[in-house]
Amino acid sequence: MPELPEVHTVITDLKKHLEGSKIAKVTFVGSYQVYPSNNAFQKGVQGQKIKQIFRLAKNIIFKLENGNYIQIHLAMTGRTLIRSPNFKRDKHERVVFTLELKNGKSVELRFCDMRMFGKVRFINEKEFEELQTKYGPEPLDKNLTVERFHKIILSKKTNIKNLLMDQNKLAGMGNAYAIDALWIAKLHPETSTQTISKEQAENLLEACREILNEGIKNRGLTIDSFVDAFGNSGKQQDYFRVYRQENCKDCETEIEFIKLNGRGTFFCPNCQIKNNQNRLV
DNA sequence: TGATATGTTATCTT
């Protein structure tokens, strides 16, 4: 379930080790298909240098020498592993990049994906620009003001948790971090966006920043599938306030679990109340 | 055995 901190963590590793390397060869495992076609992908990327590696929302982007891009989305179970070519084969390998490092050594970048919801795509400048326009600003963007964040919240009639996870409105947050941000901001996940005040928006933006930065510091959340580029687990699962917790860290009230927009949602019924509800305790 | 997990997108509904 890679969200912004997990993708950030992987990219830190990829950037450090693979920037400036040359893609010698790409192979596809089994009948795995990439965009626009396996053939075009190989033609477009083989022989190219990876000029830059960066993150766009939850996408990993490689900028190539020829001005085109590789877009990798991990979706839920995607992994990008840096391995020595003779390292034992990884489970669920879908695409294998053989890379020539600047020091002449050869390594593999293995895109693995158990459930195959992830994506590997070869896109041109125009497609990259189109991709960029799909995403809202990120909570960590220092240029995102409270005023703009409040406007974004009001721009969709839904519950606040759903809004936090809407990549078109706000990029980077997924289920787990949205759940914890709402606990920090003391907002019930079902709170209508239309009732959020400017002050609440300010608290929520601060909460989003706090939990995302914490996730980055802890190198991501590992429940079952996310690992960094070397196969190591993250530690953020040990620090969540309500996500997958039993009791509230503040008041010890039993955490409630509901399905909201089809996603598992945890919250403290005592600390997190809707704007039109009165506190019971 | 079947319910569960989640990001994105296609499809359905209001």
Added chain:
DNA sequence: CAAGATAACATATC
């Protein structure tokens, strides 16, 4: 028609 809600996707794990 548009906005918002929901189903579908694939599969290991409990």
